[in-house]
Amino acid sequence: MYSLHSWGSPFTAKGLYSFDPSCISIQAYLQLSKAEWQLHSVSSTSISPNNCLPVLTCGQAVVESGFWRIVAFLKSEGYDLNADLDEEQLSQSTAYISMVQDSLVDALLFSWYLVSENFAEAIRPRLAKLFGFPLSLIIPTQLRDYAEHRLESRGILGKANDTLETKPESASLRSKIPRIYLLAKDGFKSHEDKSAHPIYAQAKRCLDALSTKLSKKEYFFGSKPTTLDAVVYGYLSLILYPDLPQSTLKSMVARDYPNLLEFCDRIHAQMEAPSTGPKENWAAGVGAMVKQSASQLTSMWPFSLPSSQEDPELVSKIISVSGALGVFFGYAIYKGLLSMPGLRAKPSAPQVVISSGDVLSVIKDRAT
Numbered sequence: 001m002y003s004l005h006s007w008g009s010p011f012t013a014k015g016l017y018s019f020d021p022s023c024i025s026i027q028a029y030l031q032l033s034k035a036e037w038q039l040h041s042v043s044s045t046s047i048s049p050n051n052c053l054p055v056l057t058c059g060q061a062v063v064e065s066g067f068w069r070i071v072a073f074l075k076s077e078g079y080d081l082n083a084d085l086d087e088e089q090l091s092q093s094t095a096y097i098s099m100v101q102d103s104l105v106d107a108l109l110f111s112w113y114l115v116s117e118n119f120a121e122a123i124r125p126r127l128a129k130l131f132g133f134p135l136s137l138i139i140p141t142q143l144r145d146y147a148e149h150r151l152e153s154r155g156i157l158g159k160a161n162d163t164l165e166t167k168p169e170s171a172s173l174r175s176k177i178p179r180i181y182l183l184a185k186d187g188f189k190s191h192e193d194k195s196a197h198p199i200y201a202q203a204k205r206c207l208d209a210l211s212t213k214l215s216k217k218e219y220f221f222g223s224k225p226t227t228l229d230a231v232v233y234g235y236l237s238l239i240l241y242p243d244l245p246q247s248t249l250k251s252m253v254a255r256d257y258p259n260l261l262e263f264c265d266r267i268h269a270q271m272e273a274p275s276t277g278p279k280e281n282w283a284a285g286v287g288a289m290v291k292q293s294a295s296q297l298t299s300m301w302p303f304s305l306p307s308s309q310e311d312p313e314l315v316s317k318i319i320s321v322s323g324a325l326g327v328f329f330g331y332a333i334y335k336g337l338l339s340m341p342g343l344r345a346k347p348s349a350p351q352v353v354i355s356s357g358d359v360l361s362v363i364k365d366r367a368t
Contacts, residue, residue: 001036005055008041010126014241022067023054025234032225033079039274081226093228104235107203113147118244211257233267
C-alpha cells in the first residue's frame with residue numbers, strides 16, 4: 001500500500017482533504033486509478049527530498065515527490081490513467097493541464113487571499129486553526145503576500161486594480177511602520193470580488209476551453225478518467241466546495257458551465273474518505289520548524305550577529321520590533337485572533353503545523 005503525505009485541509013467537512021490543488025489532484029489520481037493508498041496529513045516538507053509536497057512513500061522508503069513525478073511513478077507501476085490515449089490526445093492533455101495550472105491558480109489565489117472579505121472571514125480563520133499557534137499568526141499572511149507578489153509579477157494585479165488608491169503620503173507612512181503591525185491591520189490595500197476584474201476574464205477563457213472540451217462526455221476524453229480529469233478536479237473542487245462570503249468564481253462556474261459543475265460533482269462522489277495513517281503531532285511540527293529556522297539563521301549569519309557598534313541603529317531597531325510585537329499581540333488578543341491551546345487529554349482534532357519556510361511550495365508545484 002502506498003502512503004501519500006499531503007498538506008492538511010480546513011475543509012474536510014466538504015470532502016476536501018487538502019487546501020493545495022496539487023495534493024488534491026494526486027489524491028484524485030490515486031482514487032481514479034484504484035490504487036491502494038492511505039493519507040498522511042503532514043506539518044512540514046521534511047519527508048521530501050526536494051522540499052515539495054505531495055510525497056508518495058511505500059513502506060519506509062520515499063518513492064517520489066511532486067505531482068508529475070508521482071504520476072510518472074504510478075504509471076510505471078501499472079496505474080496509468082492515460083493508457084488508452086493516443087499521441088495526439090496526450091499532447092492535448094498536457095496543453096490543457098498547463099492551461100489549468102497557469103490560469104485557474106491565479107483566479108483561485110485572488111479569490112482566496114486577495115479578496116479582503118474572503119481572506120478575513122473565511123480563509124485566514126480556517127488556515128489559522130489548521131496551522132495552530134504560533135504559526136497561525138504568520139502563515140496565512142505569508143500566503144497572502146505570495147499571492148499578491150505572484151499576481152503583481154504577472155501583471156494581473158497592480159495599483160490600477162486596487163479598490164483603495166495608495167497615495168504617496170500613505171506609502172511613506174507605511175514604510176515607517178513596523179511590518180508586524182501591518183500584519184495585524186492587513187496593510188493599506190483592499191480588494192473586492194468584482195466580476196469585472198481582469199483575473200476573471202482570464203479564468204473565463206480557461207473555463208470556456210474546458211467546457212468545450214468536456215462537452216457532454218462523462219470525462220474529458222470519453223468514458224474513462226485521465227490525468228486531465230484528476231487535475232481539473234483538483235482546482236475546481238477548491239473553487240466550488242469551500243464557502244466564501246464573496247464567490248464570483250464559484251457563481252461563474254455554476255451559472256455558465258453546468259457541465260463542469262456536474263463533472264466535478266461526479267468525481268467528488270467517487271472521492272471516498274481515504275484511510276489515514278498516523279499524523280505528525282504538534283511537537284513534531286514545531287521541531288521541524290525550529291530545525292529549519294536554525295538552519296536558515298546559520299546560513300544568513302555564518303559568523304556573528306552585528307553588535308551595537310557595528311550597527312548604531314541596532315538598539316533602536318530592537319526596541320521598535322519589541323514594541324511592535326507588543327502592539328501586535330495586544331491587538332490579536334483583543335480581537336480574539338489569538339488563543340493559547342488548552343491542555344486536553346484527547347483533543348478533538350490534531351493540530352497541524354507547517355514550517356514558514358515550506359509554505360511557498362503551496363499551490364505552485366511545478367516538478368520537472
